[in-house]
Amino acid sequence: xxxxxxxxxxxxxxxxxxxxxxxxxxxxxxxxxxxxxxxxxxxxxxxxxxxxxxxxxxxxxxxxxxxxxxxxxxxxxxxxxxxxxxxxxxxxxxxxxxxxxxxxxxxxxxxxxxxxxxxxxxxxxxxxxxxxxxxxxxxxxxxxxxxxxxxxxxxxxxxxxxxxxxxxxxxxxxxxxxxxxxxxxxxxxxxxxxxxxxxxxxxxxxxxxxxxxxxxxxxxxxxxxxxxxxxxxxxxxxxxxxxxxxxxxxxxxxxxxxxxxxxxxxxxxxxxxxxxxxxxxxxxxxxxxxxxxxxxxxxxxxxxxxxxxxxxxxxxxxxxxxxxxxxxxxxxxxxxxxxxxxxxxxxxxxxxxxxxxxxxxxxxxxxxxxxxxxxxxxxxxxxxxxxxxxxxxxxxxxxxxxxxxxxxxxxxxxxxxxxxxxxxxxxxxxxxxxxxxxxxxxxxxxxxxxxxxxxxxxxxxxxxxxxxxxxxxxxxxxxxxxxxxxxxxxxxxxxxxxxxxxxxxxxxxxxxxxxxxxxxxxxxxxxxxxxxxxxxxxxxxxxxxxxxxxxxxxxxxxxxxxxxxxxxxxxxxxxxxxxxxxxxxxxxxxxxxxxxxxxxx
Amino acid sequence: xxxxxxxxxxxxxxxxxxxxxxxxxxxxxxxxxxxxxxxxxxxxxxxxxxxxxxxxxxxxxxxxxxxxxxxxxxxxxxxxxxxxxxxxxxxxxxxxxxxxxxxxxxxxxxxxxxxxxxxxxxxxxxxxxxxxxxxxxxxxxxxxxxxxxxxxxxxxxxxxxxxxxxxxxxxxxxxxxxxxxxxxxxxxxxxxxxxxxxxxxxxxxxxxxxxxxxxxxxxxxxxxxxxxxxxxxxxxxxxxxxxxxxxxxxxxxxxxxxxxxxxxxxxxxxxxxxxxxxxxxxxxx
Numbered sequence: 001x002x003x004x005x006x007x008x009x010x011x012x013x014x015x016x017x018x019x020x021x022x023x024x025x026x027x028x029x030x031x032x033x034x035x036x037x038x039x040x041x042x043x044x045x046x047x048x049x050x051x052x053x054x055x056x057x058x059x060x061x062x063x064x065x066x067x068x069x070x071x072x073x074x075x076x077x078x079x080x081x082x083x084x085x086x087x088x089x090x091x092x093x094x095x096x097x098x099x100x101x102x103x104x105x106x107x108x109x110x111x112x113x114x115x116x117x118x119x120x121x122x123x124x125x126x127x128x129x130x131x132x133x134x135x136x137x138x139x140x141x142x143x144x145x146x147x148x149x150x151x152x153x154x155x156x157x158x159x160x161x162x163x164x165x166x167x168x169x170x171x172x173x174x175x176x177x178x179x180x181x182x183x184x185x186x187x188x189x190x191x192x193x194x195x196x197x198x199x200x201x202x203x204x205x206x207x208x209x210x211x212x213x214x215x216x217x218x219x220x221x222x223x224x225x226x227x228x229x230x231x232x233x234x235x236x237x238x239x240x241x242x243x244x245x246x247x248x249x250x251x252x253x254x255x256x257x258x259x260x261x262x263x264x265x266x267x268x269x270x271x272x273x274x275x276x277x278x279x280x281x282x283x284x285x286x287x288x289x290x291x292x293x294x295x296x297x298x299x300x301x302x303x304x305x306x307x308x309x310x311x312x313x314x315x316x317x318x319x320x321x322x323x324x325x326x327x328x329x330x331x332x333x334x335x336x337x338x339x340x341x342x343x344x345x346x347x348x349x350x351x352x353x354x355x356x357x358x359x360x361x362x363x364x365x366x367x368x369x370x371x372x373x374x375x376x377x378x379x380x381x382x383x384x385x386x387x388x389x390x391x392x393x394x395x396x397x398x399x400x401x402x403x404x405x406x407x408x409x410x411x412x413x414x415x416x417x418x419x420x421x422x423x424x425x426x427x428x429x430x431x432x433x434x435x436x437x438x439x440x441x442x443x444x445x446x447x448x449x450x451x452x453x454x455x456x457x458x459x460x461x462x463x464x465x466x467x468x469x470x471x472x473x474x475x476x477x478x479x480x481x482x483x484x485x486x487x488x489x490x491x492x493x494x495x496x497x498x499x500x501x502x503x504x505x506x507x508x509x510x511x512x513x514x515x516x517x518x519x520x521x522x523x524x525x526x527x528x529x530x531x532x533x534x535x536x537x538x539x540x541x542x543x544x545x546x547x548x549x550x551x552x553x554x555x556x557x558x559x560x561x562x563x564x565x566x567x568x569x570x571x572x573x574x575x576x577x578x579x580x581x582x583x584x585x586x587x588x589x590x591x592x593x594x595x596x597x598x599x600x601x
Numbered sequence: 602x603x604x605x606x607x608x609x610x611x612x613x614x615x616x617x618x619x620x621x622x623x624x625x626x627x628x629x630x631x632x633x634x635x636x637x638x639x640x641x642x643x644x645x646x647x648x649x650x651x652x653x654x655x656x657x658x659x660x661x662x663x664x665x666x667x668x669x670x671x672x673x674x675x676x677x678x679x680x681x682x683x684x685x686x687x688x689x690x691x692x693x694x695x696x697x698x699x700x701x702x703x704x705x706x707x708x709x710x711x712x713x714x715x716x717x718x719x720x721x722x723x724x725x726x727x728x729x730x731x732x733x734x735x736x737x738x739x740x741x742x743x744x745x746x747x748x749x750x751x752x753x754x755x756x757x758x759x760x761x762x763x764x765x766x767x768x769x770x771x772x773x774x775x776x777x778x779x780x781x782x783x784x785x786x787x788x789x790x791x792x793x794x795x796x797x798x799x800x801x802x803x804x805x806x807x808x809x810x811x812x813x814x815x816x817x818x819x820x821x822x823x824x825x826x827x828x829x830x831x832x833x834x835x836x837x838x839x840x841x842x843x844x845x846x847x848x849x850x851x852x853x854x855x856x857x858x859x860x861x862x863x864x865x866x867x868x869x870x871x872x873x874x875x876x877x878x879x880x881x882x883x884x885x886x
Contacts, residue, residue, distance in 0.1 A: 126874045129693040130634040138818045142863050149856035302704035309697045
């Protein structure tokens, strides 16, 4: 009966989803219609400005994935515009090569942009935020200096003529439609990414990097794809920009432009497509109404940047987010439905035993764990208890790859699990939750849960860009599974709500749902009952027992003795990094040292 | 030849080191890097030229006023761009707020002072020689700042309070240290050091608004390579940077010197993200 209901429900969620999708697409369709009809009601001058807005958006749409989604503060993006512009201009002008067709030059500029996007972007994998910001800034300065100095090719300060696209794109409006079409394609592609597992993974890297790793998201590969795409569209934008300018010098690419692009993303709001699109239009059009202030434009952009950062960090997107201002019910009970677990997790998993052998790790002189043995068996709940600082969470972090043990080993079915390599853990079907829930606050609860299934997609980044069938199948399946996971933990009514509006206890259950998306063989729970009410704790207990019954090996780090003694098959008591006692709940309860040291008489 | 490379290299390196120290002093007080560090250096040169050349004030008065201007910008940075975002350090909003403030000051200078590089006055009326004041002034300023900071940090109560804040803000606050005043004091001190860098290096760099982003970038390299908050590291890395840049300037020409510096900087950072002298931070889950 219940499984039947569960099978019915996702389809209803599906129709609701398509209605919501139509609502979300409406502003884009309006802009599309407006853009197509523009020549009917606007003069040539406004056509020029609209063309510029389109070109800027081609670049900003890619930058938006870097800044707004991945949260990488890339300031000097004008360098890529300049690179694209010079590549296309030099190739069509024939100062260094035979003259090429503008379309071929456009493609080569995109390739050059992609390559340099990757080069500027890769330091983001190793460097801290400010360092990365500075290196992008430095890169922008260098590109400008090289353009100025390399006179034989770039024409130095005199400049070089931009590419001219042949008919039908030679006229003003023809060129406008060319740029507009490219801008529309970029909008469509980045919106596809935003609504894909890659877009969600990017926001997870931005807001909850640790959780992203635990879900198996490989940051280097993902960021590399984003930088490639972002660089390519910047190169295309550069070509169009050079063609619009008809003549380019290094002065055409001041740092101010970088700031403009950057602000367009921020003013629009992080993690949104519509917001930055509106931001770009706003920032391109606004100076036309403030001609006397043109000398002060950069100053005003800077003021704007400061105001946004200090006053409205959420940007336009947050202001437009009416849906999430409706009040939530105040008395919400979390009622998990463990009976759905078999449906969610599929058949038996037949994984072996996860063992820790003589694992030791010390920080400086402190022995956090000191020769620990532990076994997590499928279908059993293993409790790990002990006073604060006894090494419980450290043990969990060694298993999930955040710390490297100094001696001993973690073995899965007898095979040593490599140290560190956090994101590989998800592929071994080891899932975990965190002591403080790590959630993407600006994403919906459903999206947060879907992040947990990131590694199970079949489609590639490129397929998602183009919304190909495999991408659509991945999304439908992830959505359906996530809905089922939410029903299992009892949060399906909150699926569409922004996660940062949830109560603490709801966040804990959200994390469990996210972990279940991995269809784990092992589940590591770090103080899942902390901050829960007595009722919620007993429901959590039943859920954990059911999870184990479905064949998963569960390790629970907890401070609530009642919960531990209720649900565990086996308990290990730690003290100062050493095993104080191990055994069944009954044995532990009567263990004298444990009672004295930890449980109290 | 080698002599002039070494002289100008050490002089420019001293300026970079001073800007690096400016970054460090702000960082120690707040765990925040500020884009205004280079702007302070630019301002030192522009204000010096404004007060001494244009307004005809005596050198000592002009110097004091320029440093005062730096202190004011330091305090403004703390109040406007740092304090409001300290609560959410993990979101890195300070990168944007300090960038915005730095751009505002830079653009204001560009509009009110002009976009041309203007000459900086000669501070002492002695004939130009091989070891000219344009070279030894930055070196002297750098030596004074390094020695002064060592004395301040090791031998005065205020200096020790600075160190306590840098080491552990919460513990320092729990001890009853007036964290906010100490932070403002640090930022005004950083402002003075930054302005001094630009003032002492005025003859080399001229009074030019475009020095702001240049110093922001080259001044950060000593911090990145010398280790965050490490002033001695900044000094060594700054001098090396100055020498390398001047040598490359002479050997392969100005533009490719910048490219060389940038490339080396990125490569070193990619190999050792924590800097040549720093230690990798422990991450907490």
